[in-house]
Amino acid sequence: MILKLHKQFNKSYEKLTPKLKQKADFVMQCFRLNPLDPSLQNHPLHGEMSGKRAISVTGDVRIIFEEHDDYILVIMLDIGTHNQVY
Secondary structure: OEEEEOHHHHHHHHOOOHHHHHHHHHHHHHHHHOOOOHHHOOEEOOHHHOOOEEEEOOOOEEEEEEEEOOOOEEEEEEEEEHHHHO
16 A cells, blocks of 8 residues: 555644543554555545545544545545544
8 A cells, every 4th residue: 555645634643632642543554455445434434525535533533535446545645633624
């Protein structure tokens, strides 16, 4: 898997608390090992965000990403609370 971080993702990531950064790092490690792990709650988005997907970092924090070629290329687009990223 090639994992790329969009500049918006990096910008949002830097605003996270140290504890949330640690949790996000752990979730991204799990994602690299198995992007379909049920604990990640990987799901497609609809409406204006159709074609993108999301995984759960915490109950309210999500990572929005695009997946290409069956997870060969993944672009992490944004991270933040439900209200921030949707």
